[in-house]
Amino acid sequence: xxxxxxxxxxxxxxxxxxxxxxxxxxxxxxxxxxxxxxxxxxxxxxxxxxxxxxxxxxxxxxxxxxxxxxxxxxxxxxxxxxxxxxxxxxxxxxxxxxxxxxxxxxxxxxxxxxxxxxxxxxxxxxxxxxxxxxxxxxxxxxxxxxxxxxxxxxxxxxxxxxxxxxxxxxxxxxxxxxxxxxxxxxxxxxxxxxxxxxxxxxxxxxxxxxxxxxxxxxxxxxxxxxxxxxxxxxxxxxxxxxxxxxxxxxxxxxx
Numbered sequence: 055x056x057x058x059x060x061x062x063x064x065x066x067x068x069x070x071x072x073x074x075x076x077x078x079x080x081x082x083x084x085x086x087x088x089x090x091x092x093x094x095x096x097x098x099x100x101x102x103x104x105x106x107x108x109x110x111x112x113x114x115x116x117x118x119x120x121x122x123x124x125x126x127x128x129x130x131x132x133x134x135x136x137x138x139x140x141x142x143x144x145x146x147x148x149x150x151x152x153x154x155x156x157x158x159x160x161x162x163x164x165x166x167x168x169x170x171x172x173x174x175x176x177x178x179x180x181x182x183x184x185x186x187x188x189x190x191x192x193x194x195x196x197x198x199x200x201x202x203x204x205x206x207x208x209x210x211x212x213x214x215x216x217x218x219x220x221x222x223x224x225x226x227x228x229x230x231x232x233x234x235x236x237x238x239x240x241x242x243x244x245x246x247x248x249x250x251x252x253x254x255x256x257x258x259x260x261x262x263x264x265x266x267x268x269x270x271x272x273x274x275x276x277x278x279x280x281x282x283x284x285x286x287x288x289x290x291x292x293x294x295x296x297x298x299x300x301x302x303x304x305x306x307x308x309x
Contacts, residue, residue, distance in 0.1 A: 059260035066245040066260075073102075073254065078297050080252040083308055085202065087210040094226065095211025099203040101252065103193030105137075108203035109186050110211040110231070114221055117173070117180040125172020125180040129158035131187040131200060138192035138255070156279045157187065157201045160237040160268035164276040167208070168232040174216065181213070183231060194254035197266055201239035206309055208233060235271040236309050238302040242267070242294045244284055249294060251301065265291075267298035271306065275299075 062072065069077060081102030090096035093109035117124060131154040133141040141147075161167065172181040185207060187200045208231050215225040243253040243261035250257060258264070263284035268277030275295060280286075286294070 058256055062257055062260040063246050066248045066250070069248060071250065071254075072256070075252075077248065077250050078301070080301065080305075083202070083305065085206050085308055087206055092223075093207075093211075094214060095207045095209070095231070097203050097206035097210055098190075099199050099206060101193070101195060101199045101202075102254075103191060104195055104199050105190040105193075106196060106199040106203045107188045107190055108200070108207040109188075110207045111184045111186070112211075112214055112221070113182045113184070114174065114179050114216065115182050116178060117176075121169075122177040123173045123180075124169040125167070126182045127158065127162055127167060127169070127185070128182060129154045129161070129185045129187070129204065131157070131189070133189050133192075133196075136191075137189040137196075141189070141192075152279070152281075153197050153200055154187065156197055156239060156266055156268070156277065157185075157204050159277040159279070160201055160239050161185075161204065161208075164235055164237040164268065164270045166205075166233055166235045166237050166270075168234055171232040183208075192255055194256070194258055195241055195252050198239050198241050198252065201237070201268070202305065202309070205236050205238070209236070209309060236306050237268050237270055237276055238305045238309075239266050239268045239277070240294075240298040240301050241265070242297070244282070244286065244290075249290060251297065265294055267294060269299050269302040273299045273302075 084100040095110035213229040215222040244263040263282030266279040
């Protein structure tokens with residue numbers, strides 16, 4: 055560990071953080087929708103100094119053979135060197151792939167998109183919903199910010215006009231993406247024996263384990279992602295589940 059990480063671990067032993075937040079306290083969350091003019095929907099999310107943007111693009115293609123009457127969700131993420139010097143340009147790395155998968159899983163497993171309503175002609179044509187997430191500034195907790203940005207962009211999205219077998223992107227309709235709920239992901243990091251939400255980037259570096267919990271509007275858990283070498287106790291898991299449900303309700307009010 056670095057000297058800074060040692061300092062963060064020492065603070066954690068006293069339930070303290072470098073920015074003086076409580077263990078279960080998020081930084082200020084700001085959401086701005088409609089920031090990309092040519093996208094069907096978009097959102098810019100700020101959590102403290104962390105900034106993430108998401109855009110939604112729609113296209114029409116053939117469905118998968120095993121789901122002939124269902125539309126398709128595709129989530130991608132880009133960790134740009136502009137966001138942090140630790141990121142490199144080029145194909146998506148492991149962190150970008152993991153982030154996209156967790157956001158995808160939260161949306162998909164919550165069944166927040168009524169994919170059957172995205173069907174145009176069974177076995178032939180369905181709407182494809184592409185959600186692209188861009189990291190603009192890494193102040194920590196990119197995953198939660200990316201999940202909030204993705205759902206906010208979907209809430210902002212309007213379907214383009216589809217006529218005579220063609221998508222007319224210049225003409226947006228008033229039809230929204232058919233959403234049934236608003237999934238929220240909450241990440242917890244373990245530093246020493248203590249748990250903290252909305253970690254700063256230096257807290258993520260000092261942590262030995264991380265758990266991201268996706269929840270639905272009704273409080274049900276819809277997705278989990280664990281990383282890091284240390285285990286969690288059953289008591290810690292219960293604590294994280296309960297806190298994720300509580301914070302999810304608070305964040306949904308901002309969406």
